[in-house]
Amino acid sequence: xxxxxxxxxRAMRRIVSGILExxxxxxxxxxxxxxxxxALEGLAxxxxxxxxxxxxxxxxxxxxxxxxxxxxxxGWRSMTIMMVTSESExxxxxxxxxxxxxxxxxxxxxxxxxxxxxxxxxxxxxxxVL
Amino acid sequence: MTTLxxxxxxxxxxxxxxxxDLIDEVxxxxxxxxxxxxxxxxxxxxxxxxxxxxADPVSSWVDVVGPWTGSVVLTTGRRTAEELTRALLRExxxxxxxxxxxxDAFGEIANVVGGNVKAALPGSSGLSLPDVGExxxxxxxxxxxxxxxxxxxxxxxxxxxxxxxxxxxxx
Numbered sequence: 001x002x003x004x005x006x007x008x009x010r011a012m013r014r015i016v017s018g019i020l021e022x023x024x025x026x027x028x029x030x031x032x033x034x035x036x037x038x039a040l041e042g043l044a045x046x047x048x049x050x051x052x053x054x055x056x057x058x059x060x061x062x063x064x065x066x067x068x069x070x071x072x073x074x075g076w077r078s079m080t081i082m083m084v085t086s087e088s089e090x091x092x093x094x095x096x097x098x099x100x101x102x103x104x105x106x107x108x109x110x111x112x113x114x115x116x117x118x119x120x121x122x123x124x125x126x127x128x129v130l
Numbered sequence: 131m132t133t134l135x136x137x138x139x140x141x142x143x144x145x146x147x148x149x150x151d152l153i154d155e156v157x158x159x160x161x162x163x164x165x166x167x168x169x170x171x172x173x174x175x176x177x178x179x180x181x182x183x184x185a186d187p188v189s190s191w192v193d194v195v196g197p198w199t200g201s202v203v204l205t206t207g208r209r210t211a212e213e214l215t216r217a218l219l220r221e222x223x224x225x226x227x228x229x230x231x232x233x234d235a236f237g238e239i240a241n242v243v244g245g246n247v248k249a250a251l252p253g254s255s256g257l258s259l260p261d262v263g264e265x266x267x268x269x270x271x272x273x274x275x276x277x278x279x280x281x282x283x284x285x286x287x288x289x290x291x292x293x294x295x296x297x298x299x300x301x
Contacts, residue, residue, distance in 0.1 A: 008259070011215070011235040014222040015169075057241070057259055086245025091254060107242045108168030 001125045002047075003027045006036040006066065007055040007084070012107075016053050016084060019111045023118065024125030025051070033061030037069055040076060048079055051123055054101075056085035056092070064099055071100035080121055084109070146297070147198050148273040149290050152251050159277045161246040162288055166281070169239060170217045180278040181285025185209075189265035190236040192244035193293070196255025200273065200293045202244035203265050204236070206286040211236045213282065233262040247290055265289070270296045 003025040007013045010031075017027040028049065030036040036054065052070070056063040063083055070076045083096045086107040093104050103117050118124045159178055166174050184207050191203040206214070215235035216223045224231065237260030248255050268274060273292030280286065 009234055009238040009241070010231070011218050011238050014219060018220075018222065057257055059259060086242045087257065088246060088249040089254065107245065108165045110168055 001025050001051070001123065002049040003051040003053060004030065004036060004039060004049040005053045006030045006033060006058070006063070007053075008032055008058040009055075012055065012084075016114070019114050020051075020053070022111070023115060023128040032058040033063060033066030033069070035060070036066055037061070040070070045075060048076065050078075050080065051118070051121075052079055052081045053084045053105075054081060056083060056087045056096070064096060067096065067099045067101050080123060082117060082121075084114075146294070148270070149198060149200060149275045149292060150272075152198055153247065153275055153290060155275060155277045157250055158247060158275055158288055158290060159279070161250070162243055162277070162279065165239060165242045165246070169242060170214065170281075171220075174217065174281070176279040176281055176286070178277070179280055181280040181283070184285050184287075187265075188232075188236070188262065190233075190240035190260055190262045191266060192240050192260050193258040194244065194248045194251070194255050195258070196248075196251065197253040198251055198255070198292070200291050201266050201289075202240060202247045203289045203291060204240050204243065204286065205265055205289070206281070207284060208232075210281065210284040210286065213284075214239065237262045243288065266291070266293070269294055272296060 003020045005013050005016045005027055008031055013029045020027050030039050054063040054066055067081055081101045082103040083101045084105045088106040163176055166176050186208045187205055188208045188211050189203050189205040191201045193201050211232050212227055215232045218235045241260045245257055248257050268291055270292050275290040278287045
């Protein structure tokens with residue numbers, strides 16, 4: 001399975017990617033929403049990631065704008081989007097879900113929290129289930 | 131007779147909250163402890179004791195803009211910020227840390243602590259991207275919630291400080 005991790009913090013990209021790779025994902029990284037869209041635009045439909053983990057507050061294009069842009073492209077509907085962010089207000093969570101995110105993880109998080117969310121979404125790679 | 135309000139005199143209703151009305155040290159410390167366990171490591175604890183003066187200080191902070199406006203500022207020594215960066219990156223830590231690595235990792239810790247402080251405040255607020263460098267000046271000593279801690283025996287402080295100067299006294 002493939003994942004795209006979008007966060008302006010390299011440290012956080014490495015942490016999230018490390019967790020996902022430990023679960024069996026192949027990961028790709030982007031530093032903001034625009035870079036994330038550029039990465040997706042270069043991919044054939046069968047190469048699209050199964051999962052996108054995206055931060056909210058980023059320069060150039062924030063996570064909410066990214067989610068809206070992905071959801072406006074019918075060719076990208078298969079991707080599951082999980083916001084991973086320190087924005088923890090209820091109204092922000094509702095906004096993200098309304099824009100088209102499937103799940104929401106609040107920083108700080110544990111590897112188990114990510115694993116549990118992926119299990120709920122049916123996105124745990126087979127090797128992580130066994 | 132009509133009296134015009136020149137705005138020179140402040141009304142008694144013109145008040146704004148200071149941070150100590152909204153959050154206390156225990157909450158800030160609890161937010162920081164949770165961030166540390168998750169980001170820095172499960173065995174990493176912040177000891178709630180003042181660690182004395184900070185040598186070669188560096189700060190990371192995020193600004194909160196809303197019913198209360200100010201900054202959430204983490205300050206520690208540069209060496210400690212480097213250690214924090216290595217702890218955060220674990221096996222992904224480069225052999226030689228660049229200033230950029232430290233700014234990125236220390237800034238992310240401020241982002242996580244600040245985001246959770248913001249969530250503990252009433253009303254809806256915006257959060258800036260993190261910044262790293264010399265801490266923003268303290269504008270109003272009464273609008274400050276500060277916790278002093280130690281990590282691995284080194285001093286680290288978290289200040290939730292207002293960005294606005296004190297209001298003039300009501301005449």
